[in-house]
Amino acid sequence: MIPLVNLKKQFETIEDELLVEMRRVLKSGQYILGPKVEELERRIAEKLGVDFAVAVANGTDALTLTLDAYGIGKGDEVITTPFSFFATSEAITRVGATPVFVDVDPQTFNLSPENIKEKITQATKAILPVHLFGQSADMDEINRIAQENGLVVIEDACQAFGAEYKGEPVGSLGDAACFSFFPTKNLGTMGDGGIVITSDPVIAEKVRTLRVHGSRTKYYHEQIGYNSRLDELHAAILLICLDHIDGWNRKRRLHGERYREELFQLKHIQVPKPSLNVQHVYHLFCIKSDHRKKITEYLDSRNIQTGVYYPCCLHLQEVYKDLGYVKGDFPVAEMLSQTLFAIPLDPFISVDDQDEVIQALRESEEVV
Numbered sequence: 001m002i003p004l005v006n007l008k009k010q011f012e013t014i015e016d017e018l019l020v021e022m023r024r025v026l027k028s029g030q031y032i033l034g035p036k037v038e039e040l041e042r043r044i045a046e047k048l049g050v051d052f053a054v055a056v057a058n059g060t061d062a063l064t065l066t067l068d069a070y071g072i073g074k075g076d077e078v079i080t081t082p083f084s085f086f087a088t089s090e091a092i093t094r095v096g097a098t099p100v101f102v103d104v105d106p107q108t109f110n111l112s113p114e115n116i117k118e119k120i121t122q123a124t125k126a127i128l129p130v131h132l133f134g135q136s137a138d139m140d141e142i143n144r145i146a147q148e149n150g151l152v153v154i155e156d157a158c159q160a161f162g163a164e165y166k167g168e169p170v171g172s173l174g175d176a177a178c179f180s181f182f183p184t185k186n187l188g189t190m191g192d193g194g195i196v197i198t199s200d201p202v203i204a205e206k207v208r209t210l211r212v213h214g215s216r217t218k219y220y221h222e223q224i225g226y227n228s229r230l231d232e233l234h235a236a237i238l239l240i241c242l243d244h245i246d247g248w249n250r251k252r253r254l255h256g257e258r259y260r261e262e263l264f265q266l267k268h269i270q271v272p273k274p275s276l277n278v279q280h281v282y283h284l285f286c287i288k289s290d291h292r293k294k295i296t297e298y299l300d301s302r303n304i305q306t307g308v309y310y311p312c313c314l315h316l317q318e319v320y321k322d323l324g325y326v327k328g329d330f331p332v333a334e335m336l337s338q339t340l341f342a343i344p345l346d347p348f349i350s351v352d353d354q355d356e357v358i359q360a361l362r363e364s365e366e367v368v
């Protein structure tokens with residue numbers, strides 16, 4: 001089977017470094033929010049050119065604690081995309097605010113800025129764009145709209161560590177940004193983790209307080225917070241991955257470009273076309289086709305794994321029934337949910353395996 005992502009291979013390539021550092025953590029006697037976490041926060045802030053990075057337990061918490069730190073809650077609205085992983089809107093709902101969805105762009109699959117303005121009300125507090133599949137959203141336009149309307153911009157950069165927009169790293173483009181270190185993410189650990197990025201000292205301090213039960217002095221609590229801390233073991237693993245991430249992302253881009261070149265002439269599928277001015281880091285390589293079911297079944301019969309991201313838009317999720325959205329509200333997002341599928345891509349896929357995927361996709365023209 002050619003897997004969608006080969007995580008085992010990723011960690012095996014750095015096994016020796018990992019074992020040394022994991023033993024070091026074992027011997028340190030400090031296992032949560034210690035020197036490794038501090039080093040990771042410093043190094044990520046430096047790499048992104050921002051002032052603060054605050055590590056938390058996962059990407060969902062990064063979003064939740066950031067929204068909470070901005071005081072966003074009951075009665076507030078946050079504008080976001082209906083085409084993302086559920087955690088994006090879940091965090092908004094979790095703090096008591098209401099997600100307000102806006103359709104996406106058919107080329108980039110990201111929040112379409114021209115649709116944002118008409119959704120802004122007195123209750124709107126923030127825009128939460130997602131850099132889907134490793135490609136930055138149109139941040140200049142989003143920031144301009146936010147500035148004109150006094151809104152906060154929080155980037156959901158969970159899928160896009162290392163991606164760039166006009167030469168600037170994602171994560172440095174809004175008021176705050178959130179990354180996930182879930183294993184499959186471009187920068188991932190062997191477990192859960194996440195981080196909040198901001199250059200606002202007040203927000204950084206609030207997230208630091210929220211992640212340890214709303215406490216600044218141990219056993220004294222100013223507010224209701226969370227238990228959302230990063231482990232030393234994960235920070236140690238991530239520090240090693242951080243040394244490799246630029247090389248890994250370079251390989252992802254090479255593999256993505258190879259697919260694009262080899263597949264663009266096929267009529268029954270459409271390959272993604274990255275926008276100008278961005279550096280796409282291909283968290284996932286998603287192809288569009290009206291024949292998704294037949295093609296993915298054919299690839300499966302050839303032992304090639306595929307994945308559907310995402311089969312159900314956020315506005316049509318059962319849990320959001322009460323928000324009153326119906327099928328047809330966001331035609332682009334809904335079309336993407338019916339037509340997109342991901343094919344194997346990670347930094348480690350071999351030329352032979354990529355050839356096999358390309359060949360199988362060519363042959364699949366016969367089955368549609």
Ligand SMILES: *Cc1c(COP(=O)(O)O)cnc(C)c1O
Binds near residue numbers: 061088156158194
């Ligand atoms: C993975 C992901 C999250 C959530 O991150 P976890 O670490 O799994 O909690 C949020 N938003 C997007 C777009 C993601 O891909």
